[in-house]
Amino acid sequence: MSEKKRFQGFFPETVTFFESLKNNNNKKWFEAHRKEYETYVKHPSQEFVVAMGKRLRERFPGIHAVPKVNKSLFRISRDTRFSPDKSPYKPYMGIFFWEGSRPRMECSGFYLHLEPPGLLLGVGIYMFPKYLMDTFRNSVVNPKYGKELTAILKKITQKGEYTLGGKHYKRTPAGYDSGHPNADLLLYNGLHAGQQTPLPKEFYTPKLVDYCWERYFPLVPLHGWLVAMTQRYLSRPI
Numbered sequence: 001m002s003e004k005k006r007f008q009g010f011f012p013e014t015v016t017f018f019e020s021l022k023n024n025n026n027k028k029w030f031e032a033h034r035k036e037y038e039t040y041v042k043h044p045s046q047e048f049v050v051a052m053g054k055r056l057r058e059r060f061p062g063i064h065a066v067p068k069v070n071k072s073l074f075r076i077s078r079d080t081r082f083s084p085d086k087s088p089y090k091p092y093m094g095i096f097f098w099e100g101s102r103p104r105m106e107c108s109g110f111y112l113h114l115e116p117p118g119l120l121l122g123v124g125i126y127m128f129p130k131y132l133m134d135t136f137r138n139s140v141v142n143p144k145y146g147k148e149l150t151a152i153l154k155k156i157t158q159k160g161e162y163t164l165g166g167k168h169y170k171r172t173p174a175g176y177d178s179g180h181p182n183a184d185l186l187l188y189n190g191l192h193a194g195q196q197t198p199l200p201k202e203f204y205t206p207k208l209v210d211y212c213w214e215r216y217f218p219l220v221p222l223h224g225w226l227v228a229m230t231q232r233y234l235s236r237p238i
Contacts, residue, residue: 006047025088025089037076049097053097065097119196122193164192166189
């Protein structure tokens with residue numbers, strides 16, 4: 001990669017593009033501003049994926065960092081087929097680095113979400129695929145794996161800098177003890193932790209890679225637990 005293609009940070013125009021899109025969420029406006037999307041969103045996002053992927057692979061050699069749309073870059077077009085919201089575009093930017101052999105959304109990974117005026121950095125699995133739900137629940141109540149997970153989550157949340165996500169159900173699923181010490185985790189249909197902040201100054205510089213890694217790092221044990229859980233499922237006797 002030539003010097004001019006190395007990640008140098010995002011632009012103020014990256015932010016103003018999404019601010020404007022939020023107020024002009026229609027195809028006519030987007031097509032008139034497609035060049036801005038390409039210049040200030042897509043291209044620097046691709047460069048960030050390469051730079052951040054290099055950093056993540058120092059710790060996770062198998063991480064997937066693919067600078068393409070529908071890979072590490074989420075599509076800006078919305079799927080409106082089953083949504084009451086028919087606006088055609090997402091007024092935010094999503095970038096994902098995942099680890100595992102399954103499709104990206106079935107794997108744990110590292111996520112960046114720009115939605116002006118804030119930045120969200122998170123780690124985990126947004127929603128478990130159906131085939132992993134029983135494995136997750138059995139791991140939660142397992143004396144070894146459940147204890148490991150609760151210790152990880154306690155350390156992540158104790159300072160109040162990160163929040164957990166994925167809690168979905170109201171009742172303990174059938175077949176599980178509602179009095180179990182980890183029963184609350186049985187209400188989750190995904191498990192992720194993240195931190196949302198105002199946009200930092202590093203967003204506009206190459207230092208964004210370091211900024212993200214520093215905030216991902218405390219969440220590495222959760223990622224490792226989820227990867228190991230998935231591997232246990234995939235390596236089970238058939």
